[in-house]
Amino acid sequence: xxxxxxxxxxxxxxxEKMENGLDVxxxxxxxxHKTYATFTTNYGSVDNQFVPLGxxxxxxxxxxxxxxxxxxxxxxxxxxxxxxFSKQGASxxxxxxxxxxxxxxxxxxxxxxxxxxxxxxxxxxxxxDKTVEKEKGIxxxxxxxxxxxPDWRVYFGAIESMYHNHPVKIDIAGTVESIAKITKELxxxxxxxxxxxxxxxxxxxxxxxxxxxxxxIRDNQAxxxxxxxxxxxxxxxxxxxxxxxxxxxxxxxxxxxKCFVGIKAPSVPNTGGQKLRHELxxxxxxxxxxxxxxxxxxxxxxxxxxxDTFMYDYTEEREFGxxxxxxxxxxxxxxxxxxxxxxxxxxxDAIKKEEIERVKKKKxxxxxxxxxxxxxxxxxxxxxxxxxxxxxDILPVLSALTIDEIxxxxxxxxxxxxxAVCEVVPKES
Amino acid sequence: MVDxxxxxxxxxxxxxxxxxxxxxxxxVWKMKAPLAKETVTMRALLPHVLQSGTxxxxxxxxxxxxxxxxxxxxxxxxxxxxxxxxxxxxxxDVANEQFLxxxxxxxxxxxxxxxxxxxxxxxxxxxxxxxIVEQEKRALRQRIQAVYDDKMRYANxxxxxxxxxxxxxxxxxxxELEDVDAITAEGLYRYYEQALADDELDLYVIGDVEEEKVxxxxxxxxxxxxxxxxxxxxLAPTKARGEVNExxxxxxxxxxxxxxxxxxxxxxxxxxxxxxxxxxGIFGGFSHSKLFINVxxxxxxxxxxxxxxxxxxxxxxxxxxxxxxxxxxxxxxxxEQMQAMKNGDFTDEEMVQTKAVIRNQLxxxxxxxxxLVEVLYHNVVSTRQRSIEEWLTGTDQVxxxxxxxxxxxxxxxxxxxxxxxxxxxxxGKTGV
Numbered sequence: 001x002x003x004x005x006x007x008x009x010x011x012x013x014x015x016e017k018m019e020n021g022l023d024v025x026x027x028x029x030x031x032x033h034k035t036y037a038t039f040t041t042n043y044g045s046v047d048n049q050f051v052p053l054g055x056x057x058x059x060x061x062x063x064x065x066x067x068x069x070x071x072x073x074x075x076x077x078x079x080x081x082x083x084x085f086s087k088q089g090a091s092x093x094x095x096x097x098x099x100x101x102x103x104x105x106x107x108x109x110x111x112x113x114x115x116x117x118x119x120x121x122x123x124x125x126x127x128x129d130k131t132v133e134k135e136k137g138i139x140x141x142x143x144x145x146x147x148x149x150p151d152w153r154v155y156f157g158a159i160e161s162m163y164h165n166h167p168v169k170i171d172i173a174g175t176v177e178s179i180a181k182i183t184k185e186l187x188x189x190x191x192x193x194x195x196x197x198x199x200x201x202x203x204x205x206x207x208x209x210x211x212x213x214x215x216x217i218r219d220n221q222a223x224x225x226x227x228x229x230x231x232x233x234x235x236x237x238x239x240x241x242x243x244x245x246x247x248x249x250x251x252x253x254x255x256x257x258k259c260f261v262g263i264k265a266p267s268v269p270n271t272g273g274q275k276l277r278h279e280l281x282x283x284x285x286x287x288x289x290x291x292x293x294x295x296x297x298x299x300x301x302x303x304x305x306x307x308d309t310f311m312y313d314y315t316e317e318r319e320f321g322x323x324x325x326x327x328x329x330x331x332x333x334x335x336x337x338x339x340x341x342x343x344x345x346x347x348x349d350a351i352k353k354e355e356i357e358r359v360k361k362k363k364x365x366x367x368x369x370x371x372x373x374x375x376x377x378x379x380x381x382x383x384x385x386x387x388x389x390x391x392x393d394i395l396p397v398l399s400a401l402t403i404d405e406i407x408x409x410x411x412x413x414x415x416x417x418x419x420a421v422c423e424v425v426p427k428e429s
Numbered sequence: 430m431v432d433x434x435x436x437x438x439x440x441x442x443x444x445x446x447x448x449x450x451x452x453x454x455x456x457v458w459k460m461k462a463p464l465a466k467e468t469v470t471m472r473a474l475l476p477h478v479l480q481s482g483t484x485x486x487x488x489x490x491x492x493x494x495x496x497x498x499x500x501x502x503x504x505x506x507x508x509x510x511x512x513x514x515x516x517x518x519x520x521x522d523v524a525n526e527q528f529l530x531x532x533x534x535x536x537x538x539x540x541x542x543x544x545x546x547x548x549x550x551x552x553x554x555x556x557x558x559x560x561i562v563e564q565e566k567r568a569l570r571q572r573i574q575a576v577y578d579d580k581m582r583y584a585n586x587x588x589x590x591x592x593x594x595x596x597x598x599x600x601x602x603x604x605e606l607e608d609v610d611a612i613t614a615e616g617l618y619r620y621y622e623q624a625l626a627d628d629e630l631d632l633y634v635i636g637d638v639e640e641e642k643v644x645x646x647x648x649x650x651x652x653x654x655x656x657x658x659x660x661x662x663x664l665a666p667t668k669a670r671g672e673v674n675e676x677x678x679x680x681x682x683x684x685x686x687x688x689x690x691x692x693x694x695x696x697x698x699x700x701x702x703x704x705x706x707x708x709x710g711i712f713g714g715f716s717h718s719k720l721f722i723n724v725x726x727x728x729x730x731x732x733x734x735x736x737x738x739x740x741x742x743x744x745x746x747x748x749x750x751x752x753x754x755x756x757x758x759x760x761x762x763x764x765e766q767m768q769a770m771k772n773g774d775f776t777d778e779e780m781v782q783t784k785a786v787i788r789n790q791l792x793x794x795x796x797x798x799x800x801l802v803e804v805l806y807h808n809v810v811s812t813r814q815r816s817i818e819e820w821l822t823g824t825d826q827v828x829x830x831x832x833x834x835x836x837x838x839x840x841x842x843x844x845x846x847x848x849x850x851x852x853x854x855x856x857g858k859t860g861v
Contacts, residue, residue, distance in 0.1 A: 008528065008530075009452075009528065010452075010528070029450075030450075031448065031449065031450035032450060032796050033792040033793065033795060033796050034789075034792065034793045034796050080722075080726060082716040082717055082721075083717050083782075086715060086716070086717040086782050086783075086785065086786045087717075087778070087781070087782045087785065088785070089785030089786060089788060089789045090786075090789065091715070091716075091786065091789065091790070091793075092716070106789075106793060107789055108788070108789050108792040108793060109785070109788070109789065134729045135729075136729075137729030137730065138725055138726075138729050138731070138732055139732070141684060141730070141731050141732040141750055141751065141752065142732035144683045144684035144750070144752075145581075145684050145732055145733075145750050147683045147684070148580050148682050148683050148684050149579070149580070150578050151578075151579070252681075253680060253681040253682075254577075254578045255574045255575075255577045255578060256571060256574055256575055256577075256578055291493070291497070292489060292490075292493040293490055293493035293494040293496075293497050294490075295490070297489075297490075298488070298489060298490040301489065301564065302564060304564070304567050307567075307568045307571045307572070308568060308572065309571075309575070328571060328575060330571075358494070358497045358498060359497070361497060361498065361500050361501065362496075362497040362500065362501030363501065364500055364501070364524070364529070365453075365499070365500030365501030365502065365523070365524040366501045368452040368453060368500075368524045368525070368528055369452065369453045369501075369503070369522060369524065371452045372450075372451045372452055372453060372797070372798070373797075374796075427681070
C-alpha cells in the first residue's frame with residue numbers, strides 16, 4: 001500500500017493496485033460520521049461503439065445502455081440491493097455521466113458490511129428478460145421527466161448543437177425508442193467489456209482504518225476470478241472542430257426564456273497533466289469574464305438580461321471539451337448576442353493580471369471548500385484519475401497558471417466557428 | 430455529539446460550534462417572523478437587496494470583488510418556511526486561514542462583512558438605493574415565475590396552495606407576484622428597521638473558532654438594541670377537513686405529476702414526532718419504502734414516488750411523476766400503501782431497517798455545516814428542545830404500536846394532479 005501525504009491540505013491518501021488491476025484509494029477523514037464510497041467504471045454514455053470482450057469487430061449498441069445497465073445492476077435474483085443497503089443503515093445510489101458509471105453508498109454504521117455489499121453487487125450482474133422489460137417503464141418516466149424540464153432541454157440542446165458526430169450529443173438516458181432495443185444479452189456484453197476490475201476504481205473516504213479496509217478489499221478480490229482483459233477498443237468518432245449548428249430554438253410552454261451559448265474546444269490535450277492545466281485555465285478565464293465581480297456580469301444584470309440562474313461551466317472529458325454560458329433571461333436573442341460579443345471581442349493582450357490573480361484566489365478558496373465534501377473528493381478524484389491527473393494537484397497547478405496559458409485558451413476557442421446558441425422560448429398557442 | 434454553545438449577545442442568540450472537521454469556517458444568520466400576506470413579499474426581497482451592497486462596498490461588483498479577495502468567500506441568501514414562520518437565512522462560508530500560507534485574517538473580515546450587510550447597508554438618504562431595489566424586484570419577479578417552468582416544484586407549490594387555502598402556510602416563501610410592484614425603496618427600508626427590531630435573531634458560527642472570541646467579535650460588531658423576548662406560541666396543527674379535495678390542472682406536459690397532501694396532526698412539538706418520522710420512512714421516505722417498491726419497482730409506473738414531512742406544520746406530502754393515463758392506477762396503489770400502514774401491515778424488519786436509515790440520515794446531515802445548522806435550528810423554531818442524542822434514542826424506542834397509532838391520525842386532505850392537455854384522468858373519473 002502506498003501513502004501520499006498532502007501537508008498543506010492536511011490530507012493523507014492511501015493507494016493500492018489489486019492483482020486483477022483494480023485501483024483502490026482510501027482517504028481517512030477524522031471527525032466525520034459518514035463514510036462515502038464510490039465504485040466507478042471508466043464507461044459512460046459516449047461508449048456506444050466498441051469491440052466487445054472476446055470479439056474482433058466494432059459493435060454499435062443502443063443509446064442509453066450504460067445508464068440502463070446502471071439501473072439494472074441493482075436488481076438481483078433475490079431482490080433489490082437498495083433493500084440490503086438500507087437494512088445495513090446505508091443510503092445507496094448510482095449515476096451515469098458521459099464517460100463514467102459510479103455506484104456508491106454512504107453510511108455512518110456497518111461500513112465494512114456496506115463496502116462488501118457495494119463491491120459484490122457491482123461484480124455480480126444478474127439480468128433477466130422480465131426485469132429488463134420492467135425497467136423500460138421506469139426509465140421511460142425518467143426520460144419524460146427530463147423532456148418536461150426546460151433547464152435540461154436548453155442545456156442538452158446546446159451540446160447537441162455543438163457536435164456533428166460525437167455521441168456526447170446524445171442524451172445520457174437515450175430515448176424511449178432506443179431503450180426499447182435493449183436486451184439482457186446486450187447488457188451482459190457491455191458489462192463484460194467495461195466492468196472488468198482493470199477498468200475500474202474504488203474510492204473510500206471517511207473515518208476508516210486504512211489498513212483493515214485495504215485488507216478487506218484484497219480478500220474480497222482474491223475470492224473472485226476474472227478473465228484477462230486487454231484494454232477496451234472504443235470507436236474513434238471523427239469530429240470536425242467547428243460547431244454543427246449555430247442556433248437551435250426549442251419552443252416550450254414556459255414563462256421565462258432560457259438561453260445558453262456553447263463554446264466548443266476545437267481540441268483538448270491528451271495527457272493528464274496538460275488536461276488539468278487546460279481545464280483550470282478555461283475555468284479561470286470564464287470566471288474572469290462572467291463572475292459576479294466582472295463588469296460584464298454587472299452590466300447584464302443591470303439590464304435585466306440575467307438573474308440568479310446565470311451560470312457558466314466548462315466540461316472536459318477524454319477527447320472533448322465544451323463550455324456553456326447562460327441562464328434564464330427576458331430576451332434570449334439579446335443575451336445570446338451579448339455573450340457572443342464578450343467572447344469574440346476579448347483582447348487577449350488586455351487580460352488584467354491582478355484580476356486573474358483575484359480569480360485564482362477565489363478558486364483556491366472554492367477548492368478548500370470542496371474538500372469539506374466527501375462526495376466531491378471521491379467523484380472528482382475518480383474523474384481525474386481516469387484521465388491520468390490528480391485532484392490534489394489542483395492547488396499547485398492553479399497557483400502556477402500563467403496569463404499566456406489563459407490567453408491561449410481564449411485564442412483557440414473564442415471564435416465564431418466554435419460558438420453555438422440554444423434557446424428555449426415560450427410556445428405560441 | 431455536537432458541541433453547541435448558546436449565549437445571548439443583546440437580542441442575538443449566538444450559537445458557536447467549534448470543530449476542526451472542515452477546511453472552511455461557516456457563519457449563518459437566521460431571522461424569523463410570522464408568515465403573513467402583508468409582509469411576505471417585502472421579506473422575500475429584503476435579503477437580496479442587502480446582499481447587493483454595503484456602505485463600504487456599495488454595489489454588487491464592489492461587494493463580490495471583496496468576497497473574491499477573501500479567497501472566494503461565498504455569500505448566499507435564502508428564504509424558507511418553518512411551519513408558519515418565515516425565515517431569512519444569510520450564509521457566509523470562508524476558507525480557514527490555517528490552510529493558506531500567508532494566514533490572512535479571513536474569519537474576522539467575513540464576520541465584519543455580515544455585520545455590515547445587516548447594519549450598514551448601502552443607502553440613499555433614509556432609504557435603500559432605488560436602483561438596487563428595482564433590479565432586485567425584477568429578479569424577484571423572475572424567481573417567482575421560474576417555479577412555473579419547473580413542474581416538480583410547481584406541483585408541490587400548487588398542492589400546498591390548494592390544501593392550505595386561507596392558512597398563512599399557503600404563502601410561498603418567495604412572496605407573491607402581485608405584491609412586488611408596489612414595494613418602494615422607502616417602504617422596504619421601514620420594513621427592514623421593523624424586522625431588525627422585532628424578528629427573532631440567531632447567529633451560528635461553525636468551524637475552527639473559540640466561543641469567547643466569537644462573542645467578543647459579535648459584541649463589537651452587532652450593536653443592536655436589547656429588547657424583551659417575545660413568548661413563542663406552540664404550533665397547532667390544522668385538522669383535515671374530512672372530505673378529500675381533488676384538483677386537476679391541465680398543461681402541455683408529457684409527464685403527469687400526482688401530488689397528495691395529508692394532515693398528520695403531529696408536529697415537531699409532539700411526543701409522537703419520532704413515530705411520525707418512522708411512519709414516513711416506511712411509507713415513502715426512502716428507496717426501501719412502500720411507495721418506491723410498489724409504485725416504481727413493482728408496477729413500473731414512475732421514476733420517482735416518495736413522501737416527505739413538513740415537520741412544523743404536521744403535513745405529509747406524496748409526490749410522483751407518472752404517465753397521464755396511469756392516474757387511477759397510481760392513485761389506487763398509493764391509497765393501498767397508506768391503508769397497509771394503517772392496518773399495521775409492515776414487518777419488524779421494515780421497522781429496524783427504517784430506524785437504521787433515519788439514524789444514518791441524521792448523522793450524515795451533521796457532517797455538513799449547512800445541515801448541522803438546519804438540524805439545530807429546529808430547536809429555535811419549536812418550543813420543544815431535542816438534543817441529537819434524544820433524536821437518536823427517541824427514534825430507537827419507537828414501537829410498531831406507536832407507528833400504527835400515528836398512521837391512524839394521518840388523513841388525506843387534497844389530491845393535486847397536473848396532467849397533459851388530453852387523455853388521462855378525465856376529471857379523475859376515467860380509469861385505465
